[in-house]
Amino acid sequence: MASTFYSLQGANRRNSLLLMLSVALILGVLGFAIGYGSTGQLTAAMFVTTAAVIVAGFLSLISYYRGDSMVLAASKARQVTEADAPQLMNVVREMAIAANLPMPKVYVIDDSAPNAFATGRDPEHASIAVTTGLLEKLNREELQGVIGHELGHVGNYDIRFALLVGVLVGSIALMADVFLRWTWWGGLGGRGRSRSDRGGGGAGQAIIFVVAIVLAILAPLFARLVQLAVSRQREYLADATAVEFTRNPAGLERALAKIAGDTEVLEVANRATQHLYIVNPIKKFEERSKGMFSTHPPIVERINRLRSLHGGAPLTSTEAGSLANLD
C-alpha cells in the first residue's frame, strides 16, 4: 500500500512535468505554424513562436506569484486567525503536522454552501479557503477529512499545477482564437489572397496554413482535455492522501456525501475556479460538463474508492442513485 502510494505521488510529479512540457510544445508548434502559414517566412515564424512563448511565460510568472491572491480575492475570501475560527485553525494545524508541511494561511468565504479549496505556488506559500457553510454543516472529523484533502493538494504540488497549467492552456486558447478570427476576417477582406499572390512559399506555405488552422481548432481542446484528465486523477490522489494523514477514511467519505448532497449554490464559484474546489460547486446539470470535460471524478466513485480503503462495501444502488444526479 505504502509503496504504491509513494509511486503514485512520484508518477504524479512526472506527469505534471510531462504535461507542462507538452503543453508548452503545443504552444510553440502552434505559434510556428501560424507564423509560417501566414507569411511563408521562417524568420516571421520564429518571431511568432518566440512571442507566443514569451507572452505565455510572462502570464505564467504573474500567475505563479500573484495567482493565489487573485483567486482568493475573486472568491471573496478573508483571512482568519485563532481568535476568529479556533477549531478550523486547530484542525489545519493538526493536518499540517500529520502532513509534515508548514502551516498554510487559512481563509473563510462567507457562503452557506459547503465547499473548500487550496491554492498557492508551493507548500511554503499555500492558502486554504473554506466556506462558512462547511464549518456549520460538517463535524470535526469530517472537517479534518476535507482539510486533509486540501493539504494533500498542497503536498502533491497540485496547487502549483493548477496555477501554471491553467495559464498555459489559456494562452493556447487565446492564441488560437486570435489567429482564427484574424484568418476569418482577413480571408473575407481579400488581404489573404493578395498575400498568397505575393508570397514565395507556394504550396508548402499553403499546407502549413491549413495545418495551422487545424491546430488552432484542435490544440486548445486537446490541451484542455489532458489538463482535465490529470485534474481528475489528482482528486483521487488527494482523497487517498487525506486518508493517509487522518488515518480515518470515514470522515472524508461522509464529508464528500454531505458537500455533494447539499443543494445550496456557491455564489462566488465560476467556470474559472470550479476545478479548485473539493467538490464541483457548479450544481446545475446543464451548466456542468460531463465525463471527459469534467474537472472532478464522479462523487460516487470517489466515495467507493475511500470505502475500499477500509474494506467497506461500496454504496448500494439506492445510495448511489441519490448522489448520482449530483455528479
Next chain:
Amino acid sequence: MSGTLIVVLVLVAIVVVVALVLIGIYNGLVQRRLRVDEAWAQIDVQLKRRHDLIPNLVNAVKDYMGFEQEVLTQVTEARANAVAAGAQGPQQAAAAENQLTGALRSLFAVVENYPDLKANQNVLSLQEELTTTENQISFSRQHYNATVYEYNSSTATFPNVVLAGMFGFRPREFFEAEPEAMEVPTVSLR
C-alpha cells in the same frame, strides 16, 4: 629523497581522507540527533500545553459534577503523574500520558451526561483545545518515532557504531502509541 616525499604525501593524503570521513560520520550523527531533539520538542510543547489546560478544565466542571468527583480525582492524579514522568524520558512519559488520555476520555464521557456542561462555552472551548493537543501529539508521534528509528539505526551500523561509542551517541527512546486508545473507556454512570 623523492621516494620518502611520496611516502609522506601518500600518508598525509590517507590521514586527510580518513579525517574527512570521520568528520562526515560525526556530523551525520549530530544532525540526526538534532532532528530527534526537534521532533521531541514538538511533542513536548503539546504535552506541556495539555498539562496546563487540565486544571482549567477541572475547575470549570467540578461544581457541576457532584457525584463523579472520582473521575476528576483520576484526571488530576494522572496529570500529576504525567508531569512527573515528563522528566524521565519519552518511554516513561508515553506510559503516563496514555493514562492521562484514558482519564480525560472518561471525564468527557461523563460530561456528556450534564446538559449544562455540554452547553458551557468555556468547557466546550477547553474540550476543543484538549482534543487538538491530543491529535497533534498523536500526529507528531509518528514523525518523532521515524526520526528516532533513523538515528538509532545510524548509530548501530558500522562504521558509525565506532564513533557513536567514542562520542556517546546513545540510542533514543521511542514514544510508544497508546494501547488503550483502541479500548472503549469504562465509565460508571450513576
